[in-house]
Amino acid sequence: METPPKTVIMLRLHELAQLFNSMDPSPFVDRDLDADAEEYIVSWARELPAGKPLELVIELALPASRERAAGVEDAVRHYFATRAAIKRLEFSALMRRGRLSLLVGSVFLAACLLLGQLVAMLGSNAVANFVGEGLTIGGWVGLWRPLEIYLYDWWPLYEDRRRFDLLARIKVKIVAREAGSPDRGAREDEHAVAQRAAA
DSSP states (O other), rough: OOOOTTTTEEEESSGGGGGGTTTTTGGGGOOOOOOOHHHHHHHHHHHTTTOOEEEEEEEEEEEOOOOHHHHHHHHHHHHHHHHHHHHHHHHHHHHHHHHHHHHHHHHHHHHHHHHHHHHHHHHSHHHHHHHHHHHHHHHHHHTHHHHHIIIIHHHHHHHHHHHHHHHHHEEEEEOOTTTTTTOOSOOOOOSSOOOOOOO
């Protein structure tokens, strides 16, 4: 088989039904992808160059009906568009939580600093110094959560959203398995691979 370009993800299946969750009663275009198929596609999308258009080539041992084959691209795109929308909502919720946490943490820090100054005014002994330092440290610790959100937590959601947005525009092509190819009735990750051009 000819080596596919770097934007192609190849998936080898026995039949088209393996691409979708068999327990999902939704109409075909709204059906969830099989968990293993989704993980395989997403994991290869992580490895491919960012921003490049993708094509999913599905190699089938058993031919699919024309109607099913025609609707596969819409179903795959719809699934990943839905996942992108969910990640977008999660990102927005995280940013709202970050703003609220920042507000609460800032008020808490201000209160701790004011109390620390009050304690320092009441006395300069070791106990007063200990309490004042403790309040200052506690106030800054109160900002730990918003700083964690704004510095670290948003990156994974942003990357997932970007990746799902890219997969929501993926091209899907269905091909028949070549004669003589082994048929094991399942995905074969060692043969179904996405190729990347050498840098």
